[in-house]
Amino acid sequence: MADLKVKIAGIKMKNPVMLASGTCGFGEEFSRIFDLNLLGGIIVKGTTLKPRAGNKPPRAAETPYGMLNSIGLQNPGVFAVINEKLPFLRQFDLPVFVNIAGNSKEEYAELARLLGNAKGVSALEVNISCPNVKHKNSGLFCQDLGDVYAITRAVKRQSRVPVFVKLSAEVSDFKETVKTAVRAGADGLSLINTLRGMAIDIKTGKPKLANIIGGLSGPAIKPVGIRAVYEAFSQVKVPIIGMGGIASAEDALEYLIAGASAVAVGTASFYDPLTPISITKGLKKYFEDKPSDSVSKIRGRISF
Amino acid sequence: MKKQKYNIQVFAAGVLSLKETPGGYFKMKLAASGIAKAARPGQFISLQVNASGMPLMRRPMGIFSANKGAVEILFKAAGKGTEMLSRKKQGESVSVLGPLGNGFSVREELRHAILVAGGYGVSPIAFLYEELRKRKITTTVIIGAKNKKLIFKEGFSNPIITTEDGSEGFKGLVTERLNAACAGFACGSSAVFACGPVPMLKAAAEVSEKHGIECQVSMESLMACGVGVCLSCVCAVKEGMDTGYKRICADGPVFDSREIVWRT
Numbered sequence: 001m002a003d004l005k006v007k008i009a010g011i012k013m014k015n016p017v018m019l020a021s022g023t024c025g026f027g028e029e030f031s032r033i034f035d036l037n038l039l040g041g042i043i044v045k046g047t048t049l050k051p052r053a054g055n056k057p058p059r060a061a062e063t064p065y066g067m068l069n070s071i072g073l074q075n076p077g078v079f080a081v082i083n084e085k086l087p088f089l090r091q092f093d094l095p096v097f098v099n100i101a102g103n104s105k106e107e108y109a110e111l112a113r114l115l116g117n118a119k120g121v122s123a124l125e126v127n128i129s130c131p132n133v134k135h136k137n138s139g140l141f142c143q144d145l146g147d148v149y150a151i152t153r154a155v156k157r158q159s160r161v162p163v164f165v166k167l168s169a170e171v172s173d174f175k176e177t178v179k180t181a182v183r184a185g186a187d188g189l190s191l192i193n194t195l196r197g198m199a200i201d202i203k204t205g206k207p208k209l210a211n212i213i214g215g216l217s218g219p220a221i222k223p224v225g226i227r228a229v230y231e232a233f234s235q236v237k238v239p240i241i242g243m244g245g246i247a248s249a250e251d252a253l254e255y256l257i258a259g260a261s262a263v264a265v266g267t268a269s270f271y272d273p274l275t276p277i278s279i280t281k282g283l284k285k286y287f288e289d290k291p292s293d294s295v296s297k298i299r300g301r302i303s304f
Numbered sequence: 305m306k307k308q309k310y311n312i313q314v315f316a317a318g319v320l321s322l323k324e325t326p327g328g329y330f331k332m333k334l335a336a337s338g339i340a341k342a343a344r345p346g347q348f349i350s351l352q353v354n355a356s357g358m359p360l361m362r363r364p365m366g367i368f369s370a371n372k373g374a375v376e377i378l379f380k381a382a383g384k385g386t387e388m389l390s391r392k393k394q395g396e397s398v399s400v401l402g403p404l405g406n407g408f409s410v411r412e413e414l415r416h417a418i419l420v421a422g423g424y425g426v427s428p429i430a431f432l433y434e435e436l437r438k439r440k441i442t443t444t445v446i447i448g449a450k451n452k453k454l455i456f457k458e459g460f461s462n463p464i465i466t467t468e469d470g471s472e473g474f475k476g477l478v479t480e481r482l483n484a485a486c487a488g489f490a491c492g493s494s495a496v497f498a499c500g501p502v503p504m505l506k507a508a509a510e511v512s513e514k515h516g517i518e519c520q521v522s523m524e525s526l527m528a529c530g531v532g533v534c535l536s537c538v539c540a541v542k543e544g545m546d547t548g549y550k551r552i553c554a555d556g557p558v559f560d561s562r563e564i565v566w567r568t
């Protein structure tokens with residue numbers, strides 16, 4: 001049997017296949033469909049200090065090989081996550097990454113303090129790349145290198161667990177952004193978040209999302225994710241969780257070869273909730289056929 | 305470790321038959337014994353119409369019937385996905401996910417049900433109708449459509465038909481007929497169950513509430529996941545003094561009408 005075990009930022013995982021934030025809630029729903037113990041890890045929904053109602057519907061639109069969403073970080077708030085959501089996940093043998101989002105450096109730090117000390121949290125994923133919440137100049141936090149540094153640093157100071165910084169590929173200098181996060185202390189990177197997009201109903205002339213602009217995800221964005229992982233791997237040594245359009249073992253392998261240490265499945269779980277299971281099976285088969293290779297050995301092994 | 309219950313299935317279901325029906329619908333019968341056994345009226349399944357990713361998302365469909373290892377759906381070829389679904393052949397298979405959603409809830413004290421259906425809303429209403437008959441609960445069925453050509457009434461005995469152009473049954477909307485039906489029944493032991501376009505649901509809610517009769521509405525929205533993880537399918541609900549959002553796929557699709565904040 002091929003061994004798919006990986007260790008990222010000190011966290012041991014049975015396999016490199018995780019569920020991406022915002023596409024698996026807090027695990028309850030998918031636990032009705034398959035055994036969560038089969039996953040490498042789970043990255044739960046973006047969590048904020050206070051509960052958030054989220055954006056007005058319609059919040060999603062289908063696009064060619066992808067979708068736009070503008071959920072707006074609907075979540076029950078950090079206290080409900082700690083008291084009601086994490087206890088459920090603790091019954092599984094499963095590393096839990098909690099995705100956090102704030103409006104200021106101080107909020108991120110407070111979230112890191114509360115969640116970094118909560119039982120059953122393996123790591124934090126710092127979302128500074130959400131296209132669905134408004135920041136000071138209506139851009140993303142990760143588009144300002146000063147914010148990238150300050151927020152990462154603030155979270156790192158408070159957190160007792162490893163910190164993964166989640167970035168968007170929509171920044172002017174991606175390599176510099178990656179280096180800044182790592183310089184500020186990031187233990188790992190999550191690449192990539194959704195890309196901002198828009199769709200219009202030509203019959204009514206109205207935008208398809210109430211929020212007008214939303215985040216594009218799904219197979220359509222895979223090449224952008226591969227590029228981001230490749231560029232990041234060329235700059236920094238920290239582990240990278242690759243995501244964006246992963247729907248098959250082949251997609252996962254492509255990310256690993258580009259430089260990812262693990263992968264996360266997002267949108268594909270919507271149309272096939274068993275995607276992570278079939279990816280794990282596919283990876284097993286791949287490494288059985290190539291016994292001298294392993295997940296960590298093929299990392300970044302692009303032949304030019 | 306607690307034993308988990310896997311009560312939502314995803315699998316390739318064989319197409320047992322596909323027929324065109326009156327009203328311009330397609331009725332598809334799928335081999336799905338697990339879903340057929342578990343399904344309650346008002347629940348739905350979600351179908352992958354094309355495994356190659358165009359369109360990418362599954363299409364949700366109300367359950368029309370669930371019997372002897374098979375589930376039936378009734379649908380309109382409304383766009384590219386349903387169009388592709390309507391061209392499936394007997395013997396092909398379609399990936400289905402389900403059963404999904406909460407379904408209608410039928411109180412112990414219920415003696416009479418008023419069922420209101422518009423468009424393909426007739427599909428889950430037909431399933432509910434069968435269930436109520438088995439439970440010896442009497443029904444008044446009101447089916448509304450733009451015109452005669454769009455009416456599907458198979459399986460219902462003596463439904464009240466309303467058409468906007470008067471080409472069959474009463475001319476006008478379902479509202480007036482519902483008003484008359486509500487007036488005839490005691491509020492404690494009767495309830496209204498409605499499925500159809502939002503303006504119809506809203507009107508049904510208003511009429512029922514005026515008569516003090518419980519009204520359950522089946523809502524709909526575009527759905528990305530269908531199981532409650534993506535939060536894309538929400539509708540606005542009253543939460544104390546505030547407005548919050550609930551997931552139509554997992555908290556619904558059936559809601560008590562008094563909970564809904566209707567969009568104007």
Ligand SMILES: Cc1cc2nc3c(=O)[nH]c(=O)nc-3n(C[C@H](O)[C@H](O)[C@H](O)COP(=O)(O)OP(=O)(O)OC[C@H]3O[C@@H](n4cnc5c(N)ncnc54)[C@H](O)[C@@H]3O)c2cc1C
Nearest residue numbers: 363364365366378379380383384385386424427524525526
């Ligand atoms: C819980 C639920 C149960 C449903 N049950 C049935 C049913 O029993 N029979 C049936 O015929 N249809 C049903 N629908 C609607 C059906 O899912 C849509 O008609 C279908 O998704 C449209 O797909 P399409 O690719 O054919 O259309 P598209 O090409 O995607 O769009 C065609 C038109 O349909 C609209 N549309 C797209 N998705 C939806 C949606 N989810 N709901 C409503 N309108 C949509 C679009 O805005 C557009 O105007 C149900 C929807 C929900 C949410």
Ligand SMILES: Cc1cc2nc3c(=O)[nH]c(=O)nc-3n(C[C@H](O)[C@H](O)[C@H](O)COP(=O)(O)O)c2cc1C
Nearest residue numbers: 020021022046069127192193217218244245266267
């Ligand atoms: C509906 C939806 C909700 C999401 N919510 C979050 C979120 O709360 N926090 C976050 O960091 N990313 C969120 N994402 C982004 C995903 O985690 C992922 O980075 C992105 O979708 C790319 O992967 P995919 O193409 O496999 O979906 C969300 C994506 C979708 C589609």
Ligand code: FES
Nearest residue numbers: 530532535537553
């Ligand atoms: S469709 Fe995903 S939560 Fe309802």
